[in-house]
Amino acid sequence: MTETMTTQGETPRLRIDDDTWVLVLTGAGVSAESGIRTFRDAGGLWEDYPVEQVASPGGFAADPALVWRFYSARRAKAKTCAPNPGHRALAAIEDRLGDRFLLATQNVDGLHGQAGNRRVVEIHGSLFLTRCSGCTRPPFPDDREYPDGPPKCDECAARGRTSLLRPHIVWFGEMLDPEDLLRIGSFLDQARRHRLVFLAVGTSGVVYPAAGMVLEARAAGAETWLVNAEPADNARHFHHFVEGPSGRVLPALFGEALGAVTR
Ligand code: BJW
Numbered sequence: 001m002t003e004t005m006t007t008q009g010e011t012p013r014l015r016i017d018d019d020t021w022v023l024v025l026t027g028a029g030v031s032a033e034s035g036i037r038t039f040r041d042a043g044g045l046w047e048d049y050p051v052e053q054v055a056s057p058g059g060f061a062a063d064p065a066l067v068w069r070f071y072s073a074r075r076a077k078a079k080t081c082a083p084n085p086g087h088r089a090l091a092a093i094e095d096r097l098g099d100r101f102l103l104a105t106q107n108v109d110g111l112h113g114q115a116g117n118r119r120v121v122e123i124h125g126s127l128f129l130t131r132c133s134g135c136t137r138p139p140f141p142d143d144r145e146y147p148d149g150p151p152k153c154d155e156c157a158a159r160g161r162t163s164l165l166r167p168h169i170v171w172f173g174e175m176l177d178p179e180d181l182l183r184i185g186s187f188l189d190q191a192r193r194h195r196l197v198f199l200a201v202g203t204s205g206v207v208y209p210a211a212g213m214v215l216e217a218r219a220a221g222a223e224t225w226l227v228n229a230e231p232a233d234n235a236r237h238f239h240h241f242v243e244g245p246s247g248r249v250l251p252a253l254f255g256e257a258l259g260a261v262t263r
Pocket of ligand 1: 026027028029030032033038039040041044055106107108124169170171172173174175176201202203204205206207208209227228229230231232244245246247
């Protein structure tokens with residue numbers, strides 16, 4: 001494993017040429033400058049909410065009303081937030097690269113889509129989708145808040161059963177959608193024949209399988225970059241670590257690669 005090159009001052013430029021493919025992984029830090037709380041920072045969500053009670057299947061079974069209060073408050077907050085320059089830089093890079101770009105996000109706030117990214121895999125689900133905990137109806141768009149208690153599934157009710165609706169979020173101990181992982185895997189398979197760049201932004205590198213994606217990318221021959229406000233747990237696996245806020249670093253990192261696209 002090569003040594004990680006750390007930059008704290010002036011942001012280096014990431015070279016992007018006609019043979020470059022870019023896989024991006026984002027985490028909560030990329031939305032911090034939009035006013036959305038991260039999880040593990042000082043002042044993060046896990047300071048106020050016990051993670052196993054609000055983000056696990058067992059927590060939902062024990063107290064679905066608490067879980068819905070947590071996600072209702074997150075929906076309410078996310079509705080008031082807008083993309084920041086970091087999101088917009090990633091949207092501009094997708095505009096330039098087209099199918100040579102893929103963004104895997106752990107965020108559930110929808111801000112990448114709002115910024116204009118289209119090739120997005122929301123690996124931990126979406127705040128604005130709801131599904132049934134008891135039947136296989138597909139997740140459906142839902143931005144309502146449920147402060148007064150957990151909503152029930154009307155399709156189950158029509159069949160004489162009672163099931164609770166739940167947020168379409170991947171909780172601890174739950175599998176990520178295999179189709180999402182397949183999409184990322186096939187992108188890597190195509191990209192390995194080209195110049196591949198893997199860029200992780202605003203993530204503590206603690207939660208798997210996302211935290212292991214850098215190693216998969218390296219196995220596919222990627223040059224690996226981390227942009228984060230502090231050293232992530234898995235920082236040693238990256239070739240380059242640029243320390244700083246993504247809203248400032250990303251536009252500078254892409255530099256003239258963004259020149260053709262103004263937003
Ligand atoms: C800035 C910034 C700025 C601030 N600019 N930067 C292998 C080893 C050990 C354990 C496991 C393993 N494989 C699986 C597990 C179990 C588990 C896991 O990883 N546990 C670890 C915690 C130990 N993983 C799972 O259960 C996953 N499922 C799975 O793997 O299924 C198979 C399986 C199950 C069980 C055993 C084995 C296999 C599912 C994970 C689901 C995660 N869900 C959550 C909550 C739901 C989403 C939601 O409500 O929003 O997802 S947890 C929470 O953490 C959320 C996030 O997406 C996720 C990652 O957090 P993130 O984004 O990194 O945020 P932070 O707050 O941690 O970090 C922010 C960073 O930004 C900080 O570093 C700041 O410095 C930085 N920052 N401002 C740039 N302006």
